[in-house]
Amino acid sequence: xxxxxxxxxxxxxxxxxxxxxxxxxxxxxxxxxxxxxxxxxxxxxxxxxxxxxxxxxxxxxxxxxxxxxxxxxxxxxxxxxxxxxxxxxxxxxxxxxxxxxxxxxxxxxxxxxxxxxxxxxxxxxxxxxxxxxxxxxxxxxxxxxxxxxxxxxxxxxxxxxxxxxxxx
Amino acid sequence: xxxxxxxxxxxxxxxxxxxxxxxxxxxxxxxxxxxxxxxxxxxxxxxxxxxxxxxxxxxxxxxxxxxxxxxxxxxxxxxxxxxxxxxxxxxxxxxxxxxxxxxxxx
Numbered sequence: 381x382x383x384x385x386x387x388x389x390x391x392x393x394x395x396x397x398x399x400x401x402x403x404x405x406x407x408x409x410x411x412x413x414x415x416x417x418x419x420x421x422x423x424x425x426x427x428x429x430x431x432x433x434x435x436x437x438x439x440x441x442x443x444x445x446x447x448x449x450x451x452x453x454x455x456x457x458x459x460x461x462x463x464x465x466x467x468x469x470x471x472x473x474x475x476x477x478x479x480x481x482x483x484x485x486x487x488x489x490x491x492x493x494x495x496x497x498x499x500x501x502x503x504x505x506x507x508x509x510x511x512x513x514x515x516x517x518x519x520x521x522x523x524x525x526x527x528x529x530x531x532x533x534x535x536x537x538x539x540x541x542x543x544x545x546x547x548x
Numbered sequence: 549x550x551x552x553x554x555x556x557x558x559x560x561x562x563x564x565x566x567x568x569x570x571x572x573x574x575x576x577x578x579x580x581x582x583x584x585x586x587x588x589x590x591x592x593x594x595x596x597x598x599x600x601x602x603x604x605x606x607x608x609x610x611x612x613x614x615x616x617x618x619x620x621x622x623x624x625x626x627x628x629x630x631x632x633x634x635x636x637x638x639x640x641x642x643x644x645x646x647x648x649x650x651x652x653x654x
Contacts, residue, residue, distance in 0.1 A: 382555050397571040398571060400587050401571060401574055401578065413590065416591070420597070427601050427604070429613055432601060436597075436620075440590070444624060447627060451583065451635065455583075455634075455644065477573055481570055484566075488562055492562060493559060497557060497559070500605050501606055503605070516610045516614060517617070528618055528621040531622065535625030539631075539632040542633055
């Protein structure tokens with residue numbers, strides 16, 4: 381049953397991720413990225429992480445992608461990237477990255493096929509709800525939470541300063 | 549109520565995560581449009597989130613969900629600052645092709 385939901389969602393995610401990379405038009409890439417985010421939200425729901433799934437839709441598919449759209453339309457980039465080509469210079473780098481990731485993946489598969497990870501743990505019905513995650517966020521992880529707010533404040537100020545002044 | 553319909557091994561989710569991460573790396577290495585490179589970075593961040601949340605579910609913990617929440621915060625900060633940098637660069641030189649930007653070199 382879980383497989384029947386998982387495979388279409390995973391396939392959609394991979395197809396749209398490829399669409400982001402191979403689309404010649406930046407607007408098309410952004411649309412593919414939104415579709416991929418929605419597919420990922422479905423996968424998070426499948427993992428009982430309802431709160432994160434909602435955040436995924438609100439923050440990523442909503443806020444971040446709107447920002448991307450704004451910038452793409454502001455810069456009017458239509459057709460700017462029409463003649464993109466593979467970079468020959470990066471071929472060695474690409475192969476090395478692929479080998480590295482394949483090695484990591486092999487190790488991970490070795491560890492996770494140990495049996496402990498064959499089926500999910502028995503979780504309560506409240507697993508991943510806003511109440512559950514919020515309780516942990518405001519008790520055990522309250523310091524990282526506050527630090528994240530400072531990070532967002534600094535990013536906001538940085539964005540305003542960067543977009544306002546001219547680079548000489 | 550326990551969720552007891554026949555579940556799938558964790559390896560499936562990790563493979564999806566790895567696939568999406570590799571697609572993101574591919575985008576960063578192959579594309580020269582700065583905005584598409586940023587989107588590829590977003591794909592990589594999301595791929596990591598899948599791993600975190602899957603391990604959470606299979607180990608019955610919440611730490612991974614908190615961590616993916618933090619990843620979203622960092623992604624939002626990174627995108628706002630990054631796009632501001634792109635706009636500042638675009639004012640300087642009307643292109644977003646990364647190969648054109650070597651002003652730090654000379």
